[in-house]
Amino acid sequence: MCGRYTFTAPAPVVEARFEATMPADAAPTFNAAPSQRLPIITNAEPGKVQLFQWGLLPAWVKDAQKANRPINARAETLTEKPSFRQLLQRRRCLVLADSFYEWERPAAGSKGPKIPHRILLRTEQPFALAGLWDEWVNRETGEVHPTFTIITTEPNELMAGIHDRMPVILPGREAELQWLDDGGAAKTQLLRPYHALDMKQYTVGSQVNSPGNNDSACAAPFTWS
Template identity: 30%
Template sequence: MCGRFVMAKAAGDLVAEFELDPHSGEIILRESYNVAPTADVPVIVRKAGQGPEGGTGPRELEVAHWGLVPVWAKDMSFGSRAFNARSETIREKPTFRSAVKRKRCLVLAEGYYEWLKPDTPKGRKRPFYISPEDGSTIAFAGLYEWWRDKDAGEDAPWLLSCTIMTAASPDPDEGGVLGELGRLHDRLPVPLDPAFFDEWLDPENDDAETLVNTAVAGAFDVASGWRMHEVGTDVGNVRNNSPELVRPVRP
Protein backbone atom coordinates (compact mmCIF):
# COMPACT_ATOMS: atom_id res chain seq x y z
CA MET A 1 0.00 0.00 0.00
CA CYS A 2 0.99 3.66 0.05
CA GLY A 3 0.07 5.59 3.19
CA ARG A 4 2.74 8.30 3.45
CA PHE A 5 5.02 9.91 0.87
CA VAL A 6 7.34 12.83 0.15
CA MET A 7 6.80 15.70 -2.29
CA ALA A 8 9.00 18.75 -1.87
CA LYS A 9 9.53 19.80 -5.50
CA ALA A 10 8.16 23.06 -6.90
CA ALA A 11 5.57 23.12 -9.68
CA GLY A 12 8.10 24.60 -12.10
CA ASP A 13 10.39 21.60 -11.63
CA LEU A 14 7.51 19.23 -12.38
CA VAL A 15 6.55 21.19 -15.51
CA ALA A 16 9.99 20.53 -16.96
CA GLU A 17 10.24 16.92 -15.82
CA PHE A 18 6.80 15.86 -17.07
CA GLU A 19 6.40 18.20 -20.08
CA LEU A 20 3.33 19.90 -18.63
CA ASP A 21 1.29 22.84 -19.84
CA PRO A 22 3.41 25.92 -18.92
CA HIS A 23 0.54 27.42 -16.92
CA SER A 24 0.92 24.51 -14.49
CA GLY A 25 4.06 26.19 -13.18
CA GLU A 26 1.90 28.87 -11.55
CA ILE A 27 0.44 26.37 -9.06
CA ILE A 28 1.76 26.65 -5.51
CA LEU A 29 2.67 23.29 -3.99
CA ARG A 30 3.20 22.83 -0.26
CA GLU A 31 6.57 21.21 0.47
CA SER A 32 6.04 18.12 2.58
CA TYR A 33 8.21 15.24 3.77
CA ASN A 34 5.28 13.46 5.40
CA VAL A 35 2.24 13.56 3.11
CA ALA A 36 -0.64 11.54 4.58
CA PRO A 37 -4.10 10.58 3.28
CA THR A 38 -6.61 13.49 3.17
CA ALA A 39 -3.75 15.93 2.40
CA ASP A 40 -3.50 17.86 -0.87
CA VAL A 41 -1.21 16.17 -3.40
CA PRO A 42 0.02 17.01 -6.93
CA VAL A 43 -1.54 15.05 -9.78
CA ILE A 44 -1.27 15.17 -13.58
CA VAL A 45 -4.39 14.91 -15.73
CA ARG A 46 -5.40 15.29 -19.37
CA LYS A 47 -8.89 16.61 -20.10
CA ALA A 48 -11.09 15.76 -23.03
CA GLY A 49 -12.25 18.56 -25.29
CA GLN A 50 -9.47 20.97 -24.35
CA GLY A 51 -6.96 20.27 -27.09
CA PRO A 52 -6.77 21.54 -30.69
CA GLU A 53 -10.16 21.19 -32.39
CA GLY A 54 -11.67 19.77 -29.23
CA GLY A 55 -9.25 16.85 -28.81
CA THR A 56 -7.52 15.76 -25.62
CA GLY A 57 -5.70 18.62 -23.92
CA PRO A 58 -2.07 18.76 -22.72
CA ARG A 59 -0.79 17.29 -19.48
CA GLU A 60 -1.82 19.59 -16.66
CA LEU A 61 -0.79 19.79 -13.02
CA GLU A 62 -3.58 19.93 -10.44
CA VAL A 63 -3.79 19.71 -6.66
CA ALA A 64 -6.10 16.97 -5.37
CA HIS A 65 -7.42 15.71 -2.05
CA TRP A 66 -5.78 12.33 -1.39
CA GLY A 67 -8.70 9.96 -0.87
CA LEU A 68 -11.17 9.44 -3.69
CA VAL A 69 -14.63 10.94 -3.17
CA PRO A 70 -17.02 9.56 -5.85
CA VAL A 71 -19.75 11.81 -7.17
CA TRP A 72 -22.44 9.91 -5.22
CA ALA A 73 -20.71 10.18 -1.81
CA LYS A 74 -22.73 11.99 0.88
CA ASP A 75 -19.72 13.87 2.23
CA MET A 76 -15.98 14.21 1.62
CA SER A 77 -15.08 12.08 4.64
CA PHE A 78 -15.70 9.09 2.33
CA GLY A 79 -12.23 9.67 0.86
CA SER A 80 -10.47 8.77 4.12
CA ARG A 81 -11.04 5.09 3.33
CA ALA A 82 -10.35 5.28 -0.43
CA PHE A 83 -6.76 6.54 -0.66
CA ASN A 84 -5.60 3.26 -2.24
CA ALA A 85 -7.37 1.13 -4.87
CA ARG A 86 -6.53 -2.55 -5.44
CA SER A 87 -5.83 -3.31 -9.10
CA GLU A 88 -7.56 -6.68 -8.82
CA THR A 89 -10.95 -5.11 -7.97
CA ILE A 90 -10.62 -1.56 -9.27
CA ARG A 91 -12.98 -2.20 -12.22
CA GLU A 92 -15.75 -3.72 -10.07
CA LYS A 93 -15.74 -1.63 -6.88
CA PRO A 94 -18.47 1.06 -7.03
CA THR A 95 -16.02 3.59 -5.61
CA PHE A 96 -13.58 3.26 -8.52
CA ARG A 97 -15.31 1.64 -11.50
CA SER A 98 -16.45 4.92 -13.07
CA ALA A 99 -13.17 6.79 -12.63
CA VAL A 100 -10.99 3.96 -13.97
CA LYS A 101 -12.70 4.24 -17.36
CA ARG A 102 -11.96 7.89 -18.14
CA LYS A 103 -10.57 9.73 -15.09
CA ARG A 104 -7.08 8.39 -14.65
CA CYS A 105 -4.19 10.51 -13.37
CA LEU A 106 -0.59 10.40 -12.23
CA VAL A 107 -0.03 10.95 -8.51
CA LEU A 108 3.44 12.42 -8.02
CA ALA A 109 5.88 11.59 -5.22
CA GLU A 110 9.62 11.81 -4.68
CA GLY A 111 9.46 8.67 -2.57
CA TYR A 112 7.25 6.91 -0.05
CA TYR A 113 7.42 5.25 3.37
CA GLU A 114 6.59 1.66 4.26
CA TRP A 115 6.73 -0.10 7.64
CA LEU A 116 8.37 -3.51 8.09
CA LYS A 117 6.48 -5.75 10.50
CA PRO A 118 8.55 -7.27 13.35
CA ASP A 119 9.71 -10.88 13.25
CA THR A 120 8.69 -11.48 16.86
CA PRO A 121 5.58 -10.54 18.90
CA LYS A 122 7.61 -8.14 21.03
CA GLY A 123 9.50 -6.61 18.13
CA ARG A 124 8.82 -3.12 16.76
CA LYS A 125 7.82 -1.99 13.30
CA ARG A 126 10.60 -0.24 11.37
CA PRO A 127 9.96 2.46 8.74
CA PHE A 128 11.77 2.50 5.39
CA TYR A 129 11.96 5.18 2.70
CA ILE A 130 11.74 4.06 -0.95
CA SER A 131 12.74 6.37 -3.82
CA PRO A 132 14.16 6.27 -7.37
CA GLU A 133 17.91 5.74 -7.57
CA ASP A 134 18.26 8.56 -10.11
CA GLY A 135 16.33 11.16 -8.07
CA SER A 136 13.44 11.36 -10.54
CA THR A 137 9.82 11.75 -9.46
CA ILE A 138 7.61 8.68 -9.17
CA ALA A 139 4.36 8.82 -11.13
CA PHE A 140 1.92 6.44 -9.46
CA ALA A 141 -1.08 5.15 -11.41
CA GLY A 142 -4.03 7.04 -9.98
CA LEU A 143 -7.70 7.86 -10.46
CA TYR A 144 -9.50 11.13 -9.85
CA GLU A 145 -13.04 12.41 -9.36
CA TRP A 146 -14.81 15.75 -9.01
CA TRP A 147 -17.30 16.00 -6.12
CA ARG A 148 -19.58 18.73 -4.79
CA ASP A 149 -21.79 18.80 -1.71
CA LYS A 150 -25.30 18.70 -3.17
CA ASP A 151 -26.83 19.92 0.10
CA ALA A 152 -24.76 23.12 -0.04
CA GLY A 153 -26.42 24.45 -3.20
CA GLU A 154 -25.18 25.26 -6.68
CA ASP A 155 -22.55 27.68 -5.38
CA ALA A 156 -20.75 24.95 -3.43
CA PRO A 157 -17.13 24.49 -4.54
CA TRP A 158 -15.97 21.43 -6.45
CA LEU A 159 -13.48 19.07 -4.80
CA LEU A 160 -10.87 17.24 -6.87
CA SER A 161 -9.83 13.99 -5.19
CA CYS A 162 -7.60 11.06 -6.11
CA THR A 163 -6.48 7.56 -5.16
CA ILE A 164 -3.33 5.48 -5.85
CA MET A 165 -3.63 2.03 -7.43
CA THR A 166 -1.80 -0.85 -5.75
CA ALA A 167 -0.87 -4.37 -6.86
CA ALA A 168 0.71 -7.46 -5.36
CA SER A 169 4.35 -6.90 -4.40
CA PRO A 170 7.26 -8.81 -5.97
CA ASP A 171 8.20 -12.24 -4.66
CA PRO A 172 10.32 -11.79 -1.48
CA ASP A 173 12.76 -14.35 -2.92
CA GLU A 174 13.54 -12.03 -5.87
CA GLY A 175 17.03 -10.57 -5.93
CA GLY A 176 17.87 -6.89 -5.41
CA VAL A 177 15.44 -4.19 -4.47
CA LEU A 178 12.40 -6.09 -5.80
CA GLY A 179 12.90 -8.83 -3.22
CA GLU A 180 13.37 -6.18 -0.54
CA LEU A 181 10.09 -4.56 -1.54
CA GLY A 182 8.38 -7.96 -1.35
CA ARG A 183 9.70 -8.56 2.15
CA LEU A 184 8.70 -5.08 3.24
CA HIS A 185 4.99 -5.26 2.32
CA ASP A 186 2.64 -7.47 0.32
CA ARG A 187 1.23 -4.51 -1.68
CA LEU A 188 3.03 -2.14 -4.04
CA PRO A 189 1.81 1.29 -5.20
CA VAL A 190 1.91 0.95 -8.99
CA PRO A 191 4.51 3.21 -10.69
CA LEU A 192 4.16 3.97 -14.39
CA ASP A 193 6.82 4.01 -17.08
CA PRO A 194 7.03 7.42 -18.81
CA ALA A 195 6.32 5.71 -22.15
CA PHE A 196 2.89 4.73 -20.79
CA PHE A 197 1.89 8.13 -19.34
CA ASP A 198 -0.17 9.40 -22.26
CA GLU A 199 -1.99 6.13 -22.76
CA TRP A 200 -2.94 5.97 -19.07
CA LEU A 201 -4.03 9.63 -19.04
CA ASP A 202 -6.05 9.52 -22.27
CA PRO A 203 -9.68 10.30 -21.24
CA GLU A 204 -10.97 8.97 -24.57
CA ASN A 205 -9.62 5.47 -23.90
CA ASP A 206 -12.14 3.52 -21.79
CA ASP A 207 -10.48 0.09 -22.09
CA ALA A 208 -9.90 -0.10 -18.34
CA GLU A 209 -9.02 -3.80 -18.31
CA THR A 210 -6.12 -3.41 -20.75
CA LEU A 211 -4.89 -0.19 -19.13
CA VAL A 212 -4.86 -1.65 -15.62
CA ASN A 213 -3.20 -4.89 -16.74
CA THR A 214 -0.53 -3.01 -18.70
CA ALA A 215 0.20 -0.71 -15.77
CA VAL A 216 0.59 -3.62 -13.36
CA ALA A 217 2.70 -5.63 -15.83
CA GLY A 218 5.25 -2.80 -16.09
CA ALA A 219 5.39 -1.88 -12.40
CA PHE A 220 8.26 -4.17 -11.41
CA ASP A 221 10.48 -2.86 -14.21
CA VAL A 222 10.03 0.68 -12.91
CA ALA A 223 10.45 -0.34 -9.26
CA SER A 224 13.70 -2.17 -10.07
CA GLY A 225 15.27 1.29 -10.34
CA TRP A 226 14.38 2.21 -6.78
CA ARG A 227 16.43 2.09 -3.59
CA MET A 228 15.39 1.93 0.06
CA HIS A 229 16.82 2.61 3.51
CA GLU A 230 15.60 2.58 7.08
CA VAL A 231 14.54 5.90 8.60
CA GLY A 232 13.56 7.09 12.06
CA THR A 233 10.19 6.46 13.67
CA ASP A 234 9.40 10.19 13.75
CA VAL A 235 7.72 9.70 10.38
CA GLY A 236 4.91 7.92 12.21
CA ASN A 237 3.62 11.27 13.48
CA VAL A 238 2.08 13.31 10.64
CA ARG A 239 2.91 16.52 12.51
CA ASN A 240 6.60 15.87 11.90
CA ASN A 241 7.66 17.35 8.58
CA SER A 242 11.30 18.01 7.71
CA PRO A 243 14.08 16.64 5.46
CA GLU A 244 15.39 14.80 8.53
CA LEU A 245 12.61 12.25 8.10
CA VAL A 246 14.23 10.70 5.00
CA ARG A 247 17.74 10.48 6.43
CA PRO A 248 19.10 6.93 6.98
CA VAL A 249 19.32 5.77 10.59
CA ARG A 250 21.62 2.84 9.79
CA PRO A 251 24.65 2.51 7.47
Protein backbone atom coordinates in the same frame (compact mmCIF):
# COMPACT_ATOMS: atom_id res chain seq x y z
CA MET B 1 -0.85 -0.15 0.89
CA CYS B 2 0.65 3.25 0.25
CA GLY B 3 -0.01 5.67 3.11
CA ARG B 4 2.87 8.17 2.93
CA TYR B 5 5.16 9.54 0.26
CA THR B 6 7.37 12.50 -0.67
CA PHE B 7 7.42 15.03 -3.47
CA THR B 8 10.24 17.52 -3.11
CA ALA B 9 11.31 18.34 -6.68
CA PRO B 10 11.47 22.08 -7.50
CA ALA B 11 8.89 23.52 -9.87
CA PRO B 12 11.20 23.87 -12.92
CA VAL B 13 12.15 20.19 -12.66
CA VAL B 14 8.52 19.14 -12.29
CA GLU B 15 7.34 21.23 -15.23
CA ALA B 16 10.07 19.90 -17.51
CA ARG B 17 9.62 16.30 -16.40
CA PHE B 18 5.81 16.16 -16.61
CA GLU B 19 5.16 18.87 -19.24
CA ALA B 20 2.68 20.60 -16.94
CA THR B 21 2.58 23.92 -15.11
CA MET B 22 2.83 23.95 -11.31
CA PRO B 23 0.37 25.92 -9.15
CA ALA B 24 1.86 28.82 -7.22
CA ASP B 25 0.71 27.40 -3.87
CA ALA B 26 2.31 23.97 -4.31
CA ALA B 27 4.92 23.22 -1.65
CA PRO B 28 7.43 20.37 -1.33
CA THR B 29 6.45 17.65 1.12
CA PHE B 30 8.63 15.13 2.91
CA ASN B 31 5.65 13.38 4.49
CA ALA B 32 2.56 13.47 2.29
CA ALA B 33 -0.37 12.01 4.21
CA PRO B 34 -4.07 11.26 3.65
CA SER B 35 -6.45 14.27 3.76
CA GLN B 36 -3.74 16.65 2.55
CA ARG B 37 -4.01 18.57 -0.73
CA LEU B 38 -1.30 17.16 -2.98
CA PRO B 39 -0.12 17.58 -6.59
CA ILE B 40 -1.65 15.41 -9.31
CA ILE B 41 -2.19 15.62 -13.07
CA THR B 42 -5.61 14.55 -14.34
CA ASN B 43 -6.55 13.15 -17.72
CA ALA B 44 -8.99 16.06 -18.05
CA GLU B 45 -6.19 18.67 -17.84
CA PRO B 46 -2.89 16.95 -18.63
CA GLY B 47 -0.94 20.20 -18.99
CA LYS B 48 -1.67 21.36 -15.46
CA VAL B 49 -0.60 20.20 -12.00
CA GLN B 50 -3.47 20.56 -9.53
CA LEU B 51 -3.82 20.10 -5.77
CA PHE B 52 -6.42 17.46 -4.86
CA GLN B 53 -7.18 15.96 -1.47
CA TRP B 54 -5.83 12.47 -0.85
CA GLY B 55 -8.70 10.13 0.01
CA LEU B 56 -11.29 9.45 -2.68
CA LEU B 57 -14.74 10.94 -2.19
CA PRO B 58 -16.84 9.69 -5.15
CA ALA B 59 -19.32 12.02 -6.83
CA TRP B 60 -22.26 9.73 -5.99
CA VAL B 61 -21.76 9.93 -2.20
CA LYS B 62 -24.69 11.59 -0.42
CA ASP B 63 -23.19 12.18 3.04
CA ALA B 64 -19.53 13.20 2.91
CA GLN B 65 -19.22 13.05 6.69
CA LYS B 66 -20.05 9.34 6.81
CA ALA B 67 -18.35 8.26 3.59
CA ASN B 68 -15.35 5.96 3.47
CA ARG B 69 -12.49 7.77 1.71
CA PRO B 70 -10.10 5.13 0.36
CA ILE B 71 -6.52 6.29 -0.04
CA ASN B 72 -5.67 3.18 -2.09
CA ALA B 73 -7.39 1.07 -4.72
CA ARG B 74 -6.23 -2.47 -5.50
CA ALA B 75 -5.29 -2.91 -9.16
CA GLU B 76 -6.56 -6.49 -9.18
CA THR B 77 -10.14 -5.53 -8.29
CA LEU B 78 -10.60 -2.16 -10.05
CA THR B 79 -12.90 -3.61 -12.70
CA GLU B 80 -14.98 -5.47 -10.10
CA LYS B 81 -16.02 -2.46 -8.03
CA PRO B 82 -18.51 -0.13 -9.76
CA SER B 83 -17.10 3.08 -8.28
CA PHE B 84 -13.52 2.30 -9.32
CA ARG B 85 -14.52 0.75 -12.66
CA GLN B 86 -16.20 3.96 -13.80
CA LEU B 87 -13.25 6.10 -12.73
CA LEU B 88 -10.83 3.75 -14.47
CA GLN B 89 -12.73 4.46 -17.67
CA ARG B 90 -13.01 8.23 -17.35
CA ARG B 91 -11.01 9.75 -14.47
CA ARG B 92 -7.38 8.70 -14.23
CA CYS B 93 -4.49 10.74 -12.85
CA LEU B 94 -0.77 10.87 -12.19
CA VAL B 95 0.15 11.27 -8.52
CA LEU B 96 3.50 13.04 -8.46
CA ALA B 97 6.14 11.66 -6.11
CA ASP B 98 9.86 11.07 -5.70
CA SER B 99 9.69 8.35 -3.02
CA PHE B 100 7.23 6.57 -0.78
CA TYR B 101 7.38 5.13 2.71
CA GLU B 102 6.38 1.70 3.92
CA TRP B 103 6.54 0.12 7.36
CA GLU B 104 8.14 -3.28 7.83
CA ARG B 105 6.31 -5.40 10.36
CA PRO B 106 8.37 -7.06 13.12
CA ALA B 107 9.20 -10.72 12.72
CA ALA B 108 6.64 -13.21 14.01
CA GLY B 109 6.83 -13.40 17.78
CA SER B 110 8.80 -10.16 18.04
CA LYS B 111 7.55 -7.16 19.99
CA GLY B 112 9.70 -4.66 18.16
CA PRO B 113 8.32 -1.56 16.40
CA LYS B 114 7.32 -1.34 12.76
CA ILE B 115 10.36 0.01 10.92
CA PRO B 116 9.76 2.69 8.29
CA HIS B 117 11.57 2.46 4.95
CA ARG B 118 11.94 5.06 2.24
CA ILE B 119 11.69 3.60 -1.27
CA LEU B 120 12.82 5.53 -4.36
CA LEU B 121 14.21 5.10 -7.84
CA ARG B 122 17.92 4.47 -8.17
CA THR B 123 18.13 7.69 -10.18
CA GLU B 124 16.39 9.56 -7.33
CA GLN B 125 14.28 11.30 -9.97
CA PRO B 126 10.56 12.12 -9.62
CA PHE B 127 8.00 9.64 -10.93
CA ALA B 128 4.25 9.22 -11.28
CA LEU B 129 1.99 6.86 -9.38
CA ALA B 130 -1.15 5.66 -11.12
CA GLY B 131 -4.25 7.14 -9.52
CA LEU B 132 -7.98 7.75 -9.89
CA TRP B 133 -9.77 11.00 -9.15
CA ASP B 134 -13.28 12.36 -8.75
CA GLU B 135 -15.16 15.50 -7.74
CA TRP B 136 -17.82 15.59 -5.03
CA VAL B 137 -20.18 18.59 -5.04
CA ASN B 138 -21.81 19.87 -1.86
CA ARG B 139 -25.44 20.19 -2.91
CA GLU B 140 -26.14 22.87 -0.31
CA THR B 141 -23.22 25.21 -1.03
CA GLY B 142 -22.17 24.16 -4.54
CA GLU B 143 -18.59 23.77 -3.32
CA VAL B 144 -16.55 21.26 -5.32
CA HIS B 145 -14.24 18.83 -3.48
CA PRO B 146 -11.66 17.18 -5.81
CA THR B 147 -10.06 14.02 -4.41
CA PHE B 148 -7.87 11.11 -5.50
CA THR B 149 -6.71 7.62 -4.58
CA ILE B 150 -3.49 5.74 -5.37
CA ILE B 151 -3.59 2.36 -7.11
CA THR B 152 -1.56 -0.45 -5.54
CA THR B 153 -0.35 -3.79 -6.82
CA GLU B 154 1.55 -6.85 -5.59
CA PRO B 155 5.12 -6.21 -4.38
CA ASN B 156 8.24 -6.63 -6.47
CA GLU B 157 11.34 -8.40 -5.12
CA LEU B 158 12.57 -5.29 -3.33
CA MET B 159 9.26 -4.62 -1.61
CA ALA B 160 8.38 -8.21 -0.75
CA GLY B 161 10.62 -8.17 2.33
CA ILE B 162 8.98 -4.98 3.59
CA HIS B 163 5.28 -5.17 2.74
CA ASP B 164 2.77 -7.21 0.74
CA ARG B 165 1.65 -4.25 -1.44
CA MET B 166 3.26 -1.37 -3.31
CA PRO B 167 1.96 1.61 -5.28
CA VAL B 168 1.88 1.37 -9.07
CA ILE B 169 4.80 3.40 -10.45
CA LEU B 170 4.26 4.10 -14.12
CA PRO B 171 7.48 3.19 -16.01
CA GLY B 172 8.34 6.42 -17.79
CA ARG B 173 6.77 9.15 -19.86
CA GLU B 174 5.22 6.91 -22.52
CA ALA B 175 3.34 4.92 -19.89
CA GLU B 176 2.24 8.12 -18.13
CA LEU B 177 0.79 9.53 -21.34
CA GLN B 178 -0.91 6.22 -22.10
CA TRP B 179 -2.46 6.19 -18.63
CA LEU B 180 -3.89 9.68 -19.19
CA ASP B 181 -4.91 9.09 -22.81
CA ASP B 182 -8.57 8.28 -23.43
CA GLY B 183 -7.73 5.94 -26.32
CA GLY B 184 -5.22 3.14 -26.82
CA ALA B 185 -4.78 -0.22 -25.15
CA ALA B 186 -6.47 -1.39 -21.97
CA LYS B 187 -5.26 0.65 -19.00
CA THR B 188 -4.96 -2.29 -16.63
CA GLN B 189 -1.89 -3.63 -18.45
CA LEU B 190 0.06 -0.70 -16.97
CA LEU B 191 -0.79 -1.64 -13.40
CA ARG B 192 2.19 -3.88 -12.68
CA PRO B 193 5.00 -3.86 -10.09
CA TYR B 194 7.91 -1.60 -11.04
CA HIS B 195 11.26 -3.22 -11.83
CA ALA B 196 12.99 -3.94 -8.51
CA LEU B 197 16.50 -3.47 -9.94
CA ASP B 198 15.64 0.14 -10.78
CA MET B 199 14.69 0.92 -7.18
CA LYS B 200 16.44 1.25 -3.84
CA GLN B 201 15.42 1.63 -0.21
CA TYR B 202 16.77 2.52 3.22
CA THR B 203 15.36 2.78 6.73
CA VAL B 204 14.32 6.12 8.19
CA GLY B 205 13.56 7.28 11.72
CA SER B 206 10.31 7.55 13.65
CA GLN B 207 9.72 11.19 12.66
CA VAL B 208 7.82 9.96 9.61
CA ASN B 209 5.30 8.17 11.84
CA SER B 210 3.50 11.46 12.53
CA PRO B 211 1.96 13.44 9.65
CA GLY B 212 2.64 16.53 11.75
CA ASN B 213 6.32 16.17 10.87
CA ASN B 214 7.16 17.42 7.41
CA ASP B 215 10.82 18.26 6.91
CA SER B 216 13.95 16.61 5.54
CA ALA B 217 14.48 14.67 8.79
CA CYS B 218 11.57 12.43 7.78
CA ALA B 219 13.55 11.18 4.75
CA ALA B 220 16.97 11.03 6.41
CA PRO B 221 18.65 7.58 6.69
CA PHE B 222 18.42 6.04 10.15
CA THR B 223 19.77 2.74 11.44
CA TRP B 224 17.51 0.83 13.83
CA SER B 225 19.29 -1.22 16.47
